[in-house]
Amino acid sequence: MISNEPLQPDDRVSTGLSGLDEVLDGLRIGDNVVWRVSDLDDYRRFVLPFVDAASDAGRQIIYLRFGDHAPIIRDHPSVRTITIDALGGFESFTSRVWHLIEQHGRGAFYVCDSLSELLNAWATDAMVGNFFRVVCPFLFELDTVAWFALHPERHSRMTLDRIRQTTQVMIDVHRHGDDVQIHPIKAWRRQSPTMFLPHREHDGQFQPITDSSDATRLQASLELEHLHRQPLLDYWDRLFQEASRALSDQDTDCIDDLQEQVLQVMISRDSRILELARRYLSLEDLLGIRSRLVGSGYIGGKATGMLIARNILLKDATEPWQSQLEPHDSSYLGTDAYYAFLVHNGLWPAIMRQRSGEGYLSEAPALRAAILAGKFPHEIQAELERLLDHYGQYPILVRSSSLQEDGFGNAFAGKYDSVFLVNQGAPEQRLSALEDAIRQVYASSMSEDALVYRKQRGLDQREEPMALLIQRVNGRFHGRYYLPDAAGVGVSRNTFAWDSSMDPEAGMVRLVMGLGTRAVDRIEGDHACVMALDHPMRQPFRNQDESYRYSQHLVDLLDLQDGKLDTRPLSQLLETTNDLPMDHLAEVDRAASTRAEQIGLQGPVWRLTFRPLVQRTPFISRLSHLLQTLEAGYRHPVDVEFTLHLDQQGNPAFNLVQCRPLATIGETGPVALPGDLPERKLLFRTQGHFMGGNINLAIERVIRVDASVYAGLSTSQRYDVARRVGEAVRASGVPTLLIGPGRWGTSSPDLGVPVRFADIAGVAALVEVSEKAGEMVPDLSYGSHFFQDLVETGIAYAALFPDIQHCRYHPERLPGAPTPTSTESAVNRAVQVHDLQAQHLQLTGDVVRQQLVCYFTD
Template structure:
């Protein structure tokens, strides 16, 4: 045991007087493990124990989960048999057993099927040991007695050692023809001069073998038997051994059968993902994945999506992508390693509290802290060291890849952490940083945003173990900095077209120089380059000055000297390195360069417009082809993340790092924005700059942030505004339009309202307004994690630029807001709530004409 809890001195009979004498009886709290070669040798000891427990009035529960014949007759009058399905996985099975034990409470006695049966259900031996390490302490604490069996030749030495360490009583049963011997290996807090000797059964008595010569002969005969018995591997190792053999022998039938079996334990349980994997992941591919896997279990959704997407491209367009798709160098930390980490650190009781309805959110912070303070099992730590040896001192990225992540309908975009590691320093320093990164990603599964996201989608009771995708960061060393040439997010459906000539099916890209973090997140104080792939030169800006203003000025890099992910001004990077690919990604701003020259600054001044990449290379054609091919393969629109590696001619090769089904807001059918809407009827109208396809919504409530009041608030007061909006959104279920200055969900209150997405997830439409008060400008962040949240929740989005000739905005056309107290704070005055009663607003959008209007249908114009 890892601890010294109190154990009752109350004695319990095994049902056999001779065995009681050998063991000095059982004690309340004992877990008894019988290691047998034949399950009949377990059964013959179970029945006397059950009958003795029944005579003493004990509640006896038989946990039936094996495929073998029952250990106890189902008709036994004193035994309650509970059948538990182990095929649902480690977490669901262990949670079910945990709750059953809690439900039956103190004093119950348990008999369990052979633990070795769990191998067939879970594939991996390590999880059998982890299950026992979870339930044994709980049974002990509740003053139970529980019996288990296992076949030792089917388990690894590590698992046998962990079970031995955890249990209170461990007994080996040996049979040589009709000669049966028991050999107590462990009896916690009991001992005698002969207790741990082999004992031969004779007429109900167990005589210790006290003669060393007899003991030696017995041991020799047992070892001779074992020589003729084929040692069994666990299901996991045996499965991959069989797969290697099937490929080597060219056995097609076996290959197809084993491919299906491996998919079920390595890739996914989701039918749609499995259908894709059957087509695009061969058995040889699965063996390659296994060779890069630390631990066992699933590789998770993010890793699966990346691998399937790469194989789709190679299979469907080999002539293009064998040359222009860079090889990946990824490793995986399996889901079983996550469970092993939790069990190793004694966190399973906390997991059970957090999984309850009352503890779902309240228990998460303590569990998160427990994860961050945890250590790794020795066998996992050794493998992590090996991984670092493989990557050398190249930077690596530790990414979440949970079981449900990046699936159809649930992307979990941005909900779990990814951690960049510069991977510099001594081996000990690099390992410590690596372990910290893994803990951080594990702990992010307990973040409030992730938990609320799961809850909103009725996923909170589904198993969600965290696997990890570990990738070499694609890029180059530039003196003290490391970064890729460019990175981006591509989507195969552009439902944010801002021009009526654009085809939504052509797709869209959000492109940045440097690390892709600035492509997937809303960039504070900066802008990614957004291009429709059918009209990449048609930007949503009025002039060149505006195009430069709303371009990328900051670059995310890995700073090798500081050992961190850093954001640096482009001008600063250009001062420290001369080999950035500016001529392929940027244009010279001639007027700004001249002004710089006049004041003595070195030039030229570069603007990251990416126009050379668009006009001088095959980038757009290749990306369009990539997205189209993947959409056909998935039979669904897709969302990809990629980095670019430019050759000396500027031609791009793609490194595909992520692919998932794109969440799309469904079309409502044809929508016509009424002609002849008069100014008095309008709240706003815009051409382009909206998202959600054809929109037809009736709005019953408007929550608006008054920009003139908001602009005068302090930073802390602006955070209070965000909190108040969250409360207002949750007060009622009325269909709500939320409208405010700048960017919703920003982390910088100077740029908008810093709400969390979980606070506003219930709204029907979200509107961002470019306001003259401050620099609060919408960010057309289609393709970002924020966008993914909007489309998954079915939230329509619009960006309003009132200074543009294509936009009209009349906030004063709203009725009187709900009254606030005369002594209301500035925060309360900034948030205006309008209940529209019998005069609801209508929000209508037509994708084809790129028209969106929010208006009062019944209001008569009185110009």
């Protein structure tokens, strides 16, 4: 920003007052001028001569109007007034100002309202300084001159110091009756023996106070005047100081008002979330959140959902959740810390490029890399050190909690990163690992999946700052390993009931041993235990062998020795760890145990069926009550993540780590299944194994992955198939049915097609088929992030098991697939595209009868 080239004559700009020009040696092109005043009239009296002089010089003059105070400039013929709403938040306001500066180009002059007015909109004083650190260098770069005012007593010293460091000119104005004095504090690249002395105004001239006795008296009078004023506290801190006072004094008139103020600046802007928060987060609760907050600003959707859900249980439940719910031990990194990080690392120009239509996706990789290389402001680092002191060496989880996340209709499930930290080693090492984790979560906001998700929902131009939820990982130390006894995802509405006797309102759970990552992600080679809460022992398997085969065999845990999240086979884990609660979670497979003994292997073979937990403990009744209570509090179905801590008898205590409104496909009204459907018109039919309630979709294209071809492909070719499918979906433009073997979205190509959700987000319906070729089996993965995406985007889902009695599937009846040539690649042969211009498909599902049929209409 700063150049050492000699000044040219045309660099000079007049303040409009010859005496002030003499004091400052004039202004320079590129100057940002900050006036620190106690009364805005003292700013106005200097602004008007400046505007007149700029008008006489033929300058373009822009007045940025954003304050609640009376206008600084009224009806000046040479001034264009642009009103900007600051209530939309730091990012939208700063972006608007940035684009205005960009639009008006080089050489424009600006007059701005008092920066202190931004506190009324943002509450957080630090963001005023960050705004100035963003726009001041940009104004300088475009050869502008811009004037700002602020009330110094309303800002913290940190903010005042940052503004001073960034601006080129800063002037204090003091008034005693009719006596006005100015005191230049900074004038970049200018110097004189008396420039930085106080100056008294007399007949338009400014005389330096050169007598030290006069200067001392002036300073003493100023200190006396400010003696009884509030000390320089951050606006944010003053708000919470007042909240503490109101609670201490039981000032009921103030408590409700302060609760609302804090909710608006720390919890959410969403009206539905705010309505929930008013009912369940008291002012005392909000002060407790503040005590665990690093920085300032919003705590984000994920943190808010977790806290509201806990209070719903503690306040509304008929059961004593105080004893059944583990105390939370979470900390929060506010959204202002995210913006401070971006500003501190000079990334705002990159943010503006990425926010543009043409740069939305193309600029993201470079911005992501810059975030990963960024440094933290010193004040944030110091607070992170104190946070780590609190957690000691317990493992912690750093989770995204963006402003829009986990709200009504926008869960962002799996779009942003969460990072487990084993939190071992020296304090410096643990701090470095925490900073890396925070950078990783920040950078994940620039992932293609997240950006496409936002664009599809019309959120790409909405403010989406990243807050963080930092949680102590619930669990136990088992030698070198650390893991919870069990974890799961619970949903209060079972829209994936695979049996007609199941009540969708009873809810559902997806349960695993160890870390809950296996409950929310579709991970290769393994299966979580899926239970309908009204029939927890009824499984979608034909026999016990199949139940064992499709149970959990791998356990996610933290390896303290290797310092990372890892996966271990249960059998291997049991060889080295003898204090796992297997009696409460698993059953012995007697046949497998006998075979193991015959070949010299020790110990029983355990199968994670969770039957002991279901049959011997109140787990199901407690989870059902938890989900029903939360649904009643939210007045909407919910989706929760939790861990379990088992006592010696196996009784579970719940640690609620996440709660959000459940996204569901709305009912389309009564659905009429075709009565006398000729067999030749049937593509597939199934009883159960579909999701989304009532379905009535007209299909014009089918994209199908041929399992017989796919089974013979190499791993790299299978990833090529995933890319080819994504290309076909994006090129479709009509209602499309996607059919493939095994699991869509799996991370293992051996189990299905490893597409990203962003690649297939435009389809109308998704079908997973159990195929003998390659033994690829659908995963009943309700609660997984991939599945949650299907629910939120209204994509119908079905799992087909052609070998079972109530399922029929005839892919050979699909018309219009191009005849493969001998030279065509195996990848192209695997992906078959069927355009159905003359013979449309109808997909119809009846949630009450649990019947789904897909048939040709012509």
